[in-house]
Amino acid sequence: MLTFENVTKIYSGNKKAVNNLNLEIEKGEFICFIGPSGCGKTTSMKMVNRLIEPTEGRILIDGKDIMKQNRVQMRREIGYVIQQIGLFPHMTISENITLVPKLLQWSKDNRRERAKELIKLVNLPEEYLDRYPQELSGGQQQRIGVLRALASNPPLILMDEPFGALDPITRDGLQEEFKNLQRKLGKTIVFVTHDMDEAIKLADRIVIMRDGEIVQVDTPDEILRNPANEFVESFIGKERLIQTRPDVKTVGQIMNKIPATVHKEETLSTAIQRMKEKRVDSLLVIGEDQTLEGYIDVEDIEENRKKSTLVGEIVETELYRVKEDSLIRDTIQKMLRRHTKYVPVVDDDNRLKGIVTRATLADLVYESIWGDEDDN
Amino acid sequence: MDLLKELVTYYNDNGAYVWTEFYRHFLMSAYGVLFAAIVGIPIGILIARYSKLSPWVISFVNVIQTIPALALLAVLMLVMGLGTNTVILALFLYSLLPIVKNTYTGILGVDKTLKEAGNAMGMTRFQILRMVELPLSLSVIMAGLRTALVIAIGIATIGTFIGAGGLGSIIVRGTNAAEGGAIILAGAIPTALMAVLADFVMGWFERLLSPANSRKLS
Incomplete structure (x- = not known):
């Protein structure tokens, strides 16, 4: 114009x-x-x-x-x-x-x-x-x-x-x-x-x-x-x-730093066991040096239990991820829009750093309404 | 009391004559101012626009103003001869200063932001002049005409020396007559009256035209 x-x-x-x-x-x-x-x-x-x-x-x-x-x-x-x-x-x-x-x-x-x-x-x-x-x-x-x-x-x-x-x-x-x-x-x-x-x-x-x-x-x-x-x-x-x-808070500040993971060389039964321990229905799959490869969930394991034994064989690599310095607001918006339950957080070399789940968001909303727990 | 009685008698006897001279006097003054307005207002507008010209023009009309009226009339008489026209020319010259100066100040006095607004809205130069500058400086220009007219009425009295007539003739006749006090007054009173009246009427116009009162016009 x-x-x-x-x-x-x-x-x-x-x-x-x-x-x-x-x-x-x-x-x-x-x-x-x-x-x-x-x-x-x-x-x-x-x-x-x-x-x-x-x-x-x-x-x-x-x-x-x-x-x-x-x-x-x-x-x-x-x-x-x-x-x-x-x-x-x-x-x-x-x-x-x-x-x-x-x-x-x-x-x-x-x-x-x-x-x-x-x-x-x-x-x-x-x-x-x-x-x-x-x-x-x-x-x-x-x-x-x-x-x-x-x-x-x-x-x-x-x-x-x-x-x-x-x-x-x-x-x-x-x-x-x-x-x-x-x-x-x-x-x-x-x-x-x-x-x-x-x-x-x-x-x-x-x-x-x-x-x-x-x-x-x-x-x-x-x-x-x-x-x-x-x-x-x-x-x-x-x-x-x-x-x-x-x-301007970044996801790095609020993410869960110990996500539930499984190495791609591990077996499916180990994966199932870990899910049970952590009470989750999917795991992030990591490779050498903590690089994020993708994820697997219960259904994938169920379907492929007979054919494969290693996590790496059935890993889903299509996964939306964010950087540590992404803004919370953008991340939340994207999660809600994509209907994903969680977003893994990676650094510039695609190494897994943490995870933001809907539970993290609930914490955040709680904090913004009632303040930090420390304050009470 | 005698003086007053004589005055009344004079008016009774010479009423028509006094009226003729009064009218003649007024016309001379009015023409002088009118021509000065026709020339002076455009000059004022011009020098407001081209500010380089303004010191030259203003000092020129200032110089005219400093010449004694009698001297100016005498010089003009050498060129133009006796008569009304010479007086009108003199009045024209005297009226230039107040008219040019007031037009100049009036136009310059219009708020710059209004000119900028007009310009930015796509008015041509002439439209700015006609729709913004002139309406807003009209009262100042009127004030100039008012001053000019009052001055002109005063100066017109000496027109009689070059045979132009006017109320000045009655005054001069009085000065020449023995015991002519009443006759002097018979000429001087209408002159003063005319000046006061002109001032009053023009002042009324001036107020009417000031932007703050534009409401009353519409």
């Missing part, structure tokens, strides 16, 4: 505001540009509708180079919301909302219709259409600001710290409301902010910038879990990293 290709912006004085930016934004994606002031996030955004023109490189919207299009025409097809709201004080709310449609020469009736349609989206009464911006509160004004950007139904919307000037409670409500609106309408959004909470809350992907370069692009979860470097870590802030720690 929106592509940055080696985009560089050099202001007079040879200051590189944006340096060789490459980024691909999908349709319907909510992208947050974030970084300290002067990192080039706003410049990057403003280059999309050519409020600032790139020095080098290309920006493509739906594969079309923006520099080859009519600037005025193109801007009418891109929504724009700014921090200062920027409603025109001499126009009514209705006129403000439908300014772009007016520029696009919609008829008066169509414009009025559209204004009514839009104001419903943000749950403001229709009477507001005939009021003036200064009669509305800041939060209401910015709702109108957002509607103005939506008026001609553009597929792409640029937002420059739109909620930055609002008080925290209003901001919170508007973020919520806006995220829902975005999901409903499926717009592609480029959102500039310096507020990490806001970015985490809203974005599908976050672009962290510093000194005109991208430091990390990823989903909020991934950035919290694996900050690319110290800068990102400090930018996220310690507090947030601690808060998200439950999510």
Whole structure:
């Protein structure tokens, strides 16, 4: 949908505001540009509708180079919301909302219709259409600001710290409301902010910038879990990293380290015996040096008891396994989706390290609800 | 009391004449300001856009303002001869400063974020001017016209020296007559009255057009 290709912006004085930016934004994606002031996030955004023109490189919207299009025409097809709201004080709310449609020469009736349609989206009464911006509160004004950007139904919307000037409670409500609106309408959004909470809350992907370069692009979860470097870590802030720690527990921390195993050279009767001892219905099969070969269960032994004698002959090698540093959340999800009772945990060389069973999960849930047993 | 009685008598006897001069005086002032507005507002817009021009233009209109009215009239008379047109030209020149300056400040005073918003929404330069900058600076521009008109009414009184008529003629006649106090007043009072009235009416317009009151218009 929106592509940055080696985009560089050099202001007079040879200051590189944006340096060789490459980024691909999908349709319907909510992208947050974030970084300290002067990192080039706003410049990057403003280059999309050519409020600032790139020095080098290309920006493509739906594969079309923006520099080859009519600037005025193109801007009418891109929504724009700014921090200062920027409603025109001499126009009514209705006129403000439908300014772009007016520029696009919609008829008066169509414009009025559209204004009514839009104001419903943000749950403001229709009477507001005939009021003036200064009669509305800041939060209401910015709702109108957002509607103005939506008026001609553009597929792409640029937002420059739109909620930055609002008080925290209003901001919170508007973020919520806006995220829902975005999901409903499926717009592609480029959102500039310096507020990490806001970015985490809203974005599908976050672009962290510093000194005109991208430091990390990823989903909020991934950035919290694996900050690319110290800068990102400090930018996220310690507090947030601690808060998200439950999510970043790895299976290595919760797995059962002594799984029930049988060596592939052992006989089936030994295997049966071990199952009985451990009161389980399947065993993990290991080879030389603790490498995981697969598993056998009671049924396999039952069926093949007459034909074979060694475990290695009937081992099932089709087995889903996870690494020690996999995340618990992902692992749980996969277990539940595959309907498996357990997942063996291996290291990089496929050596068996432990096992996560549904019993482990039960322990985990118990802990998260009633706390660690040690606490009681 | 005598003075007042004389004044009333003068108005009774010369009512039509005073009215003609009043009207003539007003027209001269109004034309001067009108032409200045036609030229000055576009200049103001232009220098607001091309800021490199602004110091030159502003100092030029400032210089005009410093020339004494009598001197300016005399010089213009050398070129254009006697008559109303010369006075109107002088008034035009005097009106330029307040009009150009106010237009310039008015347009520059429009919130930058509004211009950016308009620009980003895909307005052309002309649309920004017509739909954003002019409506929002209208009251400041009106204030400039108001000042210009009041100044013009004052200066128009000396138009009589180059044969343009106006209320100044009555005043000068009074100064030339023995015991002419009443006649001086007969010219001066309407002049002052006109200035005050013009100030009042233009002030009313100015308030009406200020963005905060746009509600009343619609």
